[in-house]
Each structure stands twice: as structure tokens, then as C-alpha cells.
Amino acid sequence: xxxxxxxxxxxxxxSADVAENRNRMVAAxxxxxxxERPDLIVLQELHDSLYFCQSEDVNAFDLxxxxxxxxxxxxxxxxxxxxxxxVTSLFERRAPGLYHNTAVVFDRDGSIAGKYRKxxxxxxxxxxxxxxxxxxxxxxxxxxxxxxxxxxxxxxxQWYPEAARVMALSGAEILIYPTAIGWESTDSAEEKxxxxxxxxxxxxxxxxxxxxPVISVNRTGFEPDTTGMTNGxxxxxxxxxxxxxxxxxxxxxxxxxxxxxxxxxxxRSENVRRWWPFLRDRRIDAYTPxxxxxxx
Numbered sequence: 001x002x003x004x005x006x007x008x009x010x011x012x013x014x015s016a017d018v019a020e021n022r023n024r025m026v027a028a029x030x031x032x033x034x035x036e037r038p039d040l041i042v043l044q045e046l047h048d049s050l051y052f053c054q055s056e057d058v059n060a061f062d063l064x065x066x067x068x069x070x071x072x073x074x075x076x077x078x079x080x081x082x083x084x085x086x087v088t089s090l091f092e093r094r095a096p097g098l099y100h101n102t103a104v105v106f107d108r109d110g111s112i113a114g115k116y117r118k119x120x121x122x123x124x125x126x127x128x129x130x131x132x133x134x135x136x137x138x139x140x141x142x143x144x145x146x147x148x149x150x151x152x153x154x155x156x157x158q159w160y161p162e163a164a165r166v167m168a169l170s171g172a173e174i175l176i177y178p179t180a181i182g183w184e185s186t187d188s189a190e191e192k193x194x195x196x197x198x199x200x201x202x203x204x205x206x207x208x209x210x211x212x213p214v215i216s217v218n219r220t221g222f223e224p225d226t227t228g229m230t231n232g233x234x235x236x237x238x239x240x241x242x243x244x245x246x247x248x249x250x251x252x253x254x255x256x257x258x259x260x261x262x263x264x265x266x267x268r269s270e271n272v273r274r275w276w277p278f279l280r281d282r283r284i285d286a287y288t289p290x291x292x293x294x295x296x
Contacts, residue, residue: 003266005147005174008038008084009250011239011258013221014050018063021048022071026078028259033082036261039147042087044219044239045155045180046101049091051219051235055227056131064093067104067115080110085145087152089178091132092117101133103152103178105143114143118154119163126184126230129156142172148266151175151212158203158216162290168210169279173266175206179218182235196236204246211273213249213264214242220255244272
């Protein structure tokens with residue numbers, strides 16, 4: 001039998017009102033579940049709040065939640081009501097003074113199938129994530145669900161081919177990246193376009209190199225930097241799904257909220273890996289230098 005997975009991607013803008021953000025997200029999930037009946041629903045990075053990492057503010061730690069908690073219970077119910085695997089992205093309070101940027105995956109029955117703590121943590125103007133997030137300690141391990149093995153990572157992880165490869169070598173059937181990335185206003189139009197195309201290209205390359213689909217869900221809209229140190233971030237949207245040869249299956253606009261379903265043909269992944277047997281031809285005997293920071 002032909003195996004397909006219907007995936008829903010939800011791209012939204014956010015406000016400072018966490019309750020409103022959650023309510024709108026829940027409404028979007030319920031609507032797409034009712035009309036399209038997807039098997040998989042993917043949300044964007046840190047979808048419950050504004051992207052607070054534009055500045056270093058000790059009070060922002062109040063946004064973090066325990067896992068499990070009342071918040072995860074709500075998403076658990078949502079996955080069960082939608083009868084879909086739900087990929088969420090949450091600010092995890094693991095212990096006092098210990099926080100992670102964590103993706104939590106809920107299975108169709110509402111159970112927590114697994115979680116992933118963001119491994120690569122950026123520290124750039126307007127992206128001060130090292131202030132908030134401890135690097136993940138769970139490795140690059142796919143999450144087993146009722147629809148297959150999901151290679152879930154988060155945003156900055158999407159630039160690293162090593163991470164995508166390890167997920168694929170561990171049996172991931174789809175690579176999934178909740179994301180929050182955009183432009184700073186002082187960049188030229190040409191530079192903005194280069195950044196966007198690089199972001200799309202690197203993720204499409206993960207699909208090609210590993211012969212599996214990629215899903216990336218970004219936020220959209222402008223969010224100010226409350227400190228005034230930068231001019232804020234205009235998130236560039238462009239959430240997309242790509243097939244196992246990097247082909248774009250669906251892509252969102254830059255500046256609009258967007259909900260879309262896409263059919264992932266998992267049999268095609270099998271065939272692509274037969275045509276292009278990259279995993280077969282890897283020279284694992286010659287890759288030791290990659291374990292070093294740099295080969296002087």
C-alpha cells in the first residue's frame with residue numbers, strides 16, 4: 001500500500017498576550033483538523049509568546065513552563081481532539097536557573113511521544129538565546145510516533161548538516177524544524193534576499209543529502225526590540241515543506257499568517273534513496289576529522 005502522511009503547517013504572528021496566542025493557536029489547529037484531517041501538525045518556535053530573546057531580560061524567565069504542566073496538558077488534549085501528532089515548541093523550566101528551548105511531540109492519543117531540547121544555541125544581536133537556554137543534552141534522537149519516526153530539531157539547528165545526518169542515520173523519516181528567524185531593518189534588500197535564500201537552500205539540502213522530507217515552520221510579522229538596541233525583527237515567514245529531492249511542495253508568503261496541508265509520499269523517500277544511495281556510499285572510515293572543532 002502507498003504510505004502518505006498529511007502534514008499541516010501553521011504560520012502565525014504573535015502578540016505580548018500569551019493567553020491570546022495560545023487561544024489563536026488552538027483555534028487554528030482545531031480548524032485545520034476539522035477541515036483537512038491531517039496526520040501531523042507542526043507549530044513554529046516558541047509559539048506561545050513574542051520572541052523574547054531580542055533582549056536579555058531576567059523577567060522573561062517567567063514565561064517558562066514545567067514539562068509536564070497545565071500547558072502541556074492543554075496541548076495534549078488538543079492533539080487528542082485533532083487526532084493528529086502535534087509538534088509544539090515550548091520554553092522549558094527544568095529547574096530554578098535551568099531552562100531549555102524544547103520541542104514537545106504529542107501523539108494522536110494525547111500522550112507525550114517525546115521531546116527534543118535545542119542543541120545549537122545562537123548568540124547574535126537580537127538573538128540572545130545563550131542568555132536563556134541551556135544547550136540540549138538529549139542528543140539527536142528521532143521521536144517514535146504513531147505515524148513514524150520524526151527527526152525534530154529547532155531553528156538554529158537547521159543550519160547544521162551534521163545534526164540532520166545524525167537524525168537520518170538514527171532512522172528519522174522526516175526532518176522537522178520549528179523556527180523563529182527574520183530580518184533586521186538595516187540590512188539591504190539584496191542582503192535580506194540572500195539570507196532568505198540561504199535559509200531555504202540549506203534545509204532543502206538536508207532533504208537531498210538524506211533522502212527524506214523536511215518541514216520548517218517559521219513565524220511572521222514584526223516584533224519590536226523593547227530595549228531599542230536594534231530596530232526589531234521582521235520575521236520572514238516562508239514556512240515550507242520539501243520532498244526528498246529538495247523539491248518545494250508548499251511554501252508560505254513572507255508577511256501573512258498561513259495554514260496549509262501537504263501530502264508527504266513516504267514511498268517516494270524509499271525510491272529516492274534507491275536512486276541516490278548516499279548512505280551506502282558514505283566513507284565512514286575517513287570522517288574522523290569532523291569530530292574536531294577545526295583541523296589546524
